[in-house]
Amino acid sequence: MNIDAVDRQIIQATQAGLPLVAQPYQAVAEEAGLTVEDVMQRLARMQRDGIIRRIAAVPNHYKLGYRYNGMTVWDVADRYVDSLGPQVAELPFVSHCYQRPRHLPDWPYNLFAMVHGKTEQDAERQVAAIADLLGERARSHEVLYSTKILKKTGLRIGG
Structure with a gap:
């Protein structure tokens, strides 16, 4: 740095x-x-210069009443992921969305999108909306629900 x-x-x-x-x-x-x-x-x-990535609010979803925080992972055909990823990211309930490499044969997922619901039904509706948007271009998906916050910090330097 x-x-x-x-x-x-x-x-x-x-x-x-x-x-x-x-x-x-x-x-x-x-x-x-x-x-x-x-x-x-x-x-x-x-x-x-890449010393800091961004300046943004980092909400604690649990304190705001969002108990169903799920990282959705999608196996999207490679030829569609560049066009579909930004569409998923624009959904008002998606807090972050990004593409990651697959790790075959165990991990076929290449598109990740975080959703937050106050109820399980809220989160399930959000996942269904993403599934509708992706349609048959998503071959499969999973939802990985968080149970606690592991990290909510950015760059740390000492005095």
Whole structure:
């Protein structure tokens, strides 16, 4: 990682999450002794350079009442996955969607999409909607429901 002391200070100020205030970047800027513009420019550069991947809200679905959080995995014909993946990702109930390599013969799945339901029926309706969208181009699928949150952190650096 190619970061200087100021980048490190911004990372340390944000690695546990942005401050829960009306102007979080202003709070980070004040803590770092910078302007908001400096903070935003440095964050944009670090993202562009691959030092940080993204700046996003990371909800705790369980605390929000979503008890049925399922990673759906789909065996989609390779010739369709590039066109269908973005369509699945655009569904309003899909929090993230990506393509991964198959590991044959045990793991034929190449398209993954995370769904969240407050009830099992909610999650099943979402899975059915994805199945309808994919149609016969999906040869099979599974749903892997989570039972706890294993990781909800990003880049961590020490002082």
